[in-house]
Amino acid sequence: ISTRTHIAGFNFDNCIMNAAGVYDYSAEELDAVQQSAAATFVTKSATLVPREGNPEPRYCNTPYGSINSMGLPNFGLAYYLDYVSAAQRQVPGKTYFVSLTGFNVEEDIALLRQVQASDFEGIVELNLSCPNVPGKPQTGYDFEAVTRILEAVFDLYRAPLGIKLPPYFDLVHFDQIAAILNRFPLAYVNSVNSIGNGLCVDAAAESVLIKPKQGFGGIGGAYLKPTALANVFAFRQRLNSSIQIIGTGGVQNGTDVFEHILCGADMVQVGTVLHQEGVAVFERLTRELKAVMAQKGYGGIDEFKGRLKTL
Numbered sequence: 191i192s193t194r195t196h197i198a199g200f201n202f203d204n205c206i207m208n209a210a211g212v213y214d215y216s217a218e219e220l221d222a223v224q225q226s227a228a229a230t231f232v233t234k235s236a237t238l239v240p241r242e243g244n245p246e247p248r249y250c251n252t253p254y255g256s257i258n259s260m261g262l263p264n265f266g267l268a269y270y271l272d273y274v275s276a277a278q279r280q281v282p283g284k285t286y287f288v289s290l291t292g293f294n295v296e297e298d299i300a301l302l303r304q305v306q307a308s309d310f311e312g313i314v315e316l317n318l319s320c321p322n323v324p325g326k327p328q329t330g331y332d333f334e335a336v337t338r339i340l341e342a343v344f345d346l347y348r349a350p351l352g353i354k355l356p357p358y359f360d361l362v363h364f365d366q367i368a369a370i371l372n373r374f375p376l377a378y379v380n381s382v383n384s385i386g387n388g389l390c391v392d393a394a395a396e397s398v399l400i401k402p403k404q405g406f407g408g409i410g411g412a413y414l415k416p417t418a419l420a421n422v423f424a425f426r427q428r429l430n431s432s433i434q435i436i437g438t439g440g441v442q443n444g445t446d447v448f449e450h451i452l453c454g455a456d457m458v459q460v461g462t463v464l465h466q467e468g469v470a471v472f473e474r475l476t477r478e479l480k481a482v483m484a485q486k487g488y489g490g491i492d493e494f495k496g497r498l499k500t501l
């Protein structure tokens with residue numbers, strides 16, 4: 191039984207990896223993912239210069255997942271390009287993802303020029319959905335901004351590039367954003383980022399759980415799965431077949447991975463469960479997915495990918 195997959199013409203031995211922002215901030219964390227059963231890694235979304243991020247506590251586990259308002263802490267794009275450059279030499283033939291995010295089109299372009307000037311051979315993930323920078327709206331909800339950014343990006347960048355989107359909650363919005371995305375040579379769409387600006391409360395302490403933004407933060411984990419699966423399935427039905435889909439959100443076991451692929455995902459990313467369980471989660475999820483596939487008689491993921499039945 192094989193759980194291998196392919197994205198943008200690159201082959202991967204597995205279809206499960208980390209989600210940007212989780213277990214990918216430091217070289218040590220990236221090493222751990224690199225040495226695990228994960229297909230590959232994506233770096234923490236990088237900015238032009240290093241960022242401290244928001245004051246702590248800025249992440250908290252909750253009964254059904256997590257809430258975070260990290261505020262984009264990262265060591266800056268150069269740090270991650272250096273790490274991936276070394277990884278490309280150490281493990282040739284493996285493809286890595288670098289996530290990046292600017293605060294405006296000019297910064298997005300500057301980041302991509304920096305990638306072009308490096309020896310990076312992998313896939314760029316442009317994050318259009320960070321919900322936790324005070325004063326900055328999630329770009330993915332501003333359709334004119336998304337159009338402007340993608341026009342500038344694809345004028346400049348010709349190598350494989352995907353985008354990370356926030357969750358949408360309205361079928362007309364799926365129609366509108368998909369019509370925009372279909373105009374561009376995107377390698378993939380990654381759905382979904384956390385549900386922005388949720389609020390979790392500690393009733394005993396009568397307090398919020400995290401310090402930034404009066405406790406408002408991105409919601410991840412089990413809460414997220416129905417929304418994540420809806421976004422994957424909605425985009426699979428609307429996007430050109432040339433645009434692949436990475437499914438992210440709410441994965442806790444192999445059946446959840448199976449469900450994302452059934453909805454149309456070509457790769458599945460995990461965040462909260464990885465944060466809570468560590469990199470051993472990749473071996474567990476892979477084993478559980480293979481068990482589901484064996485029980486159903488599937489030899490590879492293409493045999494059921496996107497085959498969700500409607501009634």
Ligand SMILES: C=Cc1c(C(=O)O)[nH]c(=O)[nH]c1=O
Pocket residue numbers: 211235258259260261262263291317319320321322323383384408
């Ligand atoms: C890149 C910033 C993000 C962050 C963050 O750094 O606060 N948290 C998320 O849940 N999603 C993001 O995209």
